[in-house]
Amino acid sequence: MKPRKQSMDGFVAKRPQRTSLGEITSKKTTTLGHHRSNEDSPQVSNNATRNIQQPTSANKLKQNISESLAAIDENTKPSHRQERKQKRKKKLITRIILAIIGIIIAIVAGWLLLKLWQTMNSVFHNGGILGLFSQQKLKEDAYGRSNVLILGTTDDDPDHPGATLTDSMMILSVNQTKKDAYMFSIPRDLYVKFGMACNSGYAGKINEYFGCVNNGDSAQAEAERMDKTKKFIGDIFGMDIQYVAHINTAVIRDAVNAVGGVTVDVQSRDPRGILDPSMDWMCRAKELNYQQRRERCPTGHYMQLTNGKHEMDGEKAMWFSRARGLVAPTYGLEQSNFDREKNQQLVMMALKNKATSTGTLTDFGKVTSLMDAMGKNLRTNIDTKEIRTIMNLGSEIKESDIHRLSFVEENNVLMTTGTAGGASIVQPAAGLYDYDDIRAYIKSEIYATPLSKEKATVAVLNGSGVAGAAQKEADKLTELGMKVVHVGNVPGNEKVDKNPSLSIASW
Structure with a gap:
């Protein structure tokens, strides 16, 4: 006898049936109780019912899954409010x-x-800092050139004897239109008349004059020194000098370090290069260890360089610009101070090329370091409105258009050594205080014209009828280095005619 199914409160549990997921999810309600068949409806077998409902249930299952996925996608999309919040x-x-x-x-x-x-x-x-926003043309002389006197002292080193002496002196002449430059050094031992009483008396070495003008520390004293010195030196060399720059020699060290070093092309008459053993004390500095000494002086000498290009840091460049071979064995510096002046020009050229390069001008650290070097070691009468003009010229003038003049080159010896009061001096080759040949050479080079470059002899004839016109023109030509052999009037033209003129004949 089969056991009766358990019932509760008159309900009999239905016989378990296998149903599909579609059938379960498709039913909205489930009724528990006695099963009653609908007598009015046609009877269909259970198997037939499942066969009819199966495709419909599968479709509903797919539809439900699609709707569920769509709902998930819809729920993952941010609302307009959320989008606005994210944008904000x-x-x-x-x-x-x-x-x-x-x-x-x-x-x-x-x-x-x-x-x-x-x-x-x-x-x-x-001028002030606002002047940097302006660009003013540089002052010029009668020939259209801007001339700068550069004076170097060691007054940054209070322990250095003679710190106010201008041991380095140079003149730079620039043409703003032609974009060319000329530079030459002035021997510090050039013997001159001061025109006033100095430590050496009324005559002495030219490097003494700057400190003799005014030894005060004020800005006014500095301005007076610069103004009188540029006039004094300008008169000696026959030049109208508009600007002066006073630098401490340490500016070379600091400026070279600021731009990350320079490349100097050493040029010596000696095929071995240069050697100055007077600087070997740098190899024995107490603060250096053995390895550092070897690196600083690989040859056993601090200032020993072959001819050619050398990378120099600030310390090396500064001492190279001071080298003049005071003790044996020395080579490549036979002309002592004259060689030192040439080397100073080489360092200046190398520094100019590096300072105006794109790599330096776009490097914030280098620019500020260069400003520091200038601020501590440079004084000048240049107006701030002229700075941009100078910077432009610095980048526009090519190295090939910068000409270096010398007074001691072979076949052109204009200065020589001598003695005065028992001391070694430099003087014009023409004689003490005779600067005419030097002035003529400067003008023939710096203020050269096609005619003066030919070194021609000239005759000037006056056809203008204006008394003295020919002589006035002849004086100008003489200043430019030309040799005037005759000054007179055009034959038959002693009186003023309708077409006044000057005739210049050269051969």
């Missing part, structure tokens, strides 16, 4: 980043302007 958040983050960048730029720019302002106040006596 992104804008806020962007503004914060831009604000931070702006603050950093403002700090850097402010610091650079402060450095610039400090440099301007230290270096320039004329």
Whole structure:
């Protein structure tokens, strides 16, 4: 006998049936109770019912899955409110980043302007920082050239004897239109008349004059020294000098280090290069260990260089510009101070090329370091409105258009050594205080014309009828280095005619 199914409160559980997932999910309600068949409906077998409902259930299953996935996708999409919130958040983050960048730029720019302002106040006596936003043409002489006297002292080193002596002197002449430059050095031992009483009396070496003018520490004293010195030296060499720059020799070291070193092309008459053993004390510096001494003096000498290009840091460049071979064994520096002056020009050329290169001008650290070097070691009467003009000229003038003059070259010896009061001096080859040949040479080179370059002899004839016109023109030509052999009137033209003129004949 089969056991009866358990019932509860009159309900009998239905016989378990196998149903599909589609059938379960498709039913909206489930009724528990006694099963009653609908007597009015046709009877269909259970198997037939399942066969009819199976395709419909599968379709509904697919539809339900698709709807569920669509609902999931819909739920993952942000609402319009969320989108607006995210956009506002992104804008806020962007503004914060831009604000931070702006603050950093403002700090850097402010610091650079402060450095610039400090440099301007230290270096320039004329104009302020606002002058940098202007561009003013440089002052010129009667021939259209701008001339700068560069004076180097060691007054940055209080322990150095004779710190106010201008041991380095150079004149730079620039043509702003032709974009060319000429430079020459002035021997520090050139014997001159001071025109006033100095330590050596009324005559002595030219390097004494600068400190003799005024030994005060004020800006006014410095301005007086520069103004009178450029006039004094200009008169000796027959030049109208507009500008003067006073530098401490340490500026070479600091400026070269600021630009990351320079490449100097050593040029010596000796095939071995140069050697100055007087600087070997640098090899024995107490602060160096054995390895550092070997690196500083690989040959056993500090200042021993072969001819050709050498990479130099600030220390090396500074001492190279001072080398003059005072003790044996020395080579490549036979002309002592004259060779030192040439080497100073080489260092200046190398520094100019490096300072005006793109790599330096776009390097913030190098620019500020260069400003520091200038601020501590340079004083000048150049106006700040002229700085941009100078910077442009520095980048526009090619190295091939910078000409270096010498007064002691073979077949052109214009200066020589001598003695005065028992001391060794430099004097014009023509004689003590006779600067005519030197002036003529400078004018024939710096103010050269096609005619003066030919070294022609000239005759000037006056056909203008203006008394003295021919002589006036002849004097100008003589200043340019030409040899005037005759000055007179055009034959038969002693009186003023309708077409006044001057005739210049050369051969």
